[in-house]
Amino acid sequence: MGDCGVxxxxxxxxxxxxxxxxxxxxxxxxxxxxxxxxxxxEAVTNMSASKAGMMAVNDERSALDGAMPRHGAGPGYxxxxxxxxxxxxxxxxxxxxxxxxxxxTYWKVRLGPFSxxxxxxxxxxxxxxxxxxxxNLPGQPSTLRVVLRVGFSPTAEDARVQEVAxxxxxxxNDLDAEGKYQKLVLYLMKPRPQxxxxxxxxxxxxxxxxxxxxxxxxxxxxx
Numbered sequence: 001m002g003d004c005g006v007x008x009x010x011x012x013x014x015x016x017x018x019x020x021x022x023x024x025x026x027x028x029x030x031x032x033x034x035x036x037x038x039x040x041x042e043a044v045t046n047m048s049a050s051k052a053g054m055m056a057v058n059d060e061r062s063a064l065d066g067a068m069p070r071h072g073a074g075p076g077y078x079x080x081x082x083x084x085x086x087x088x089x090x091x092x093x094x095x096x097x098x099x100x101x102x103x104x105t106y107w108k109v110r111l112g113p114f115s116x117x118x119x120x121x122x123x124x125x126x127x128x129x130x131x132x133x134x135x136n137l138p139g140q141p142s143t144l145r146v147v148l149r150v151g152f153s154p155t156a157e158d159a160r161v162q163e164v165a166x167x168x169x170x171x172x173n174d175l176d177a178e179g180k181y182q183k184l185v186l187y188l189m190k191p192r193p194q195x196x197x198x199x200x201x202x203x204x205x206x207x208x209x210x211x212x213x214x215x216x217x218x219x220x221x222x223x
Contacts, residue, residue, distance in 0.1 A: 120171050121148065125164075134181055141182035144172055144206065147189065154188040154200035161188060161200060169204045179207050 114132040121130035128148045136142040146168055154161050165186055172184050186202040 116175050117144075117146070117172065120175060121146065121168065124167055124171065127151065142180060143183045143185055144176070144181040145185045145187070146172075147187045150188050150190055153190055153198050156200065161202075164188065165202050165204060169206070172206055176206065181206050 131147040
């Protein structure tokens with residue numbers, strides 16, 4: 001039997017070679033399929049592991065975010081709580097406005113009638129810081145009370161005291177044209193640093209009240 005090439009062989013040898021090549025081709029295809037399937041399985045496994053890892057990281061991050069308070073948000077935060085906060089702010093602003101208006105109205109009603117006295121005393125005694133109020137007790141004459149600051153030690157014998165008292169008495173008589181007050185109580189005070197202020201209390205008649213006399217009391221008042 002002579003040499004036989006793959007392309008020129010005939011007979012049983014040629015059939016054997018064809019079968020062998022077919023077997024090799026089937027084995028190669030089977031091997032390729034197995035390798036491809038294994039690769040797909042590994043890829044799916046890796047993707048599942050990556051997804052699980054990402055989910056774990058996200059869960060941990062969510063837990064940390066829930067534990068740490070954030071501006072404008074946090075556990076229990078909702079649109080309802082935001083609405084409550086807004087209404088609370090509005091209520092506080094409204095309450096503050098009403099309180100301010102109430103205090104202003106009270107002082108206007110309480111001290112408004114004495115504004116002309118304060119303005120006149122302020123013009124006559126620029127450094128006197130006058131405080132004026134009035135009223136009466138049951139069974140007592142209606143009294144006008146004036147507190148005035150002076151720059152000297154007030155004593156009953158001081159001529160300056162008599163001069164200041166005369167000016168205040170004249171202003172009170174002129175402004176109280178209706179004769180509402182029958183008595184003037186004047187407090188002259190001289191502040192002293194770190195000490196009790198010197199004080200002199202004078203009681204003077206208004207509108208030449210019958211039987212009224214002038215009285216003077218000196219003393220000190222706590223700051």
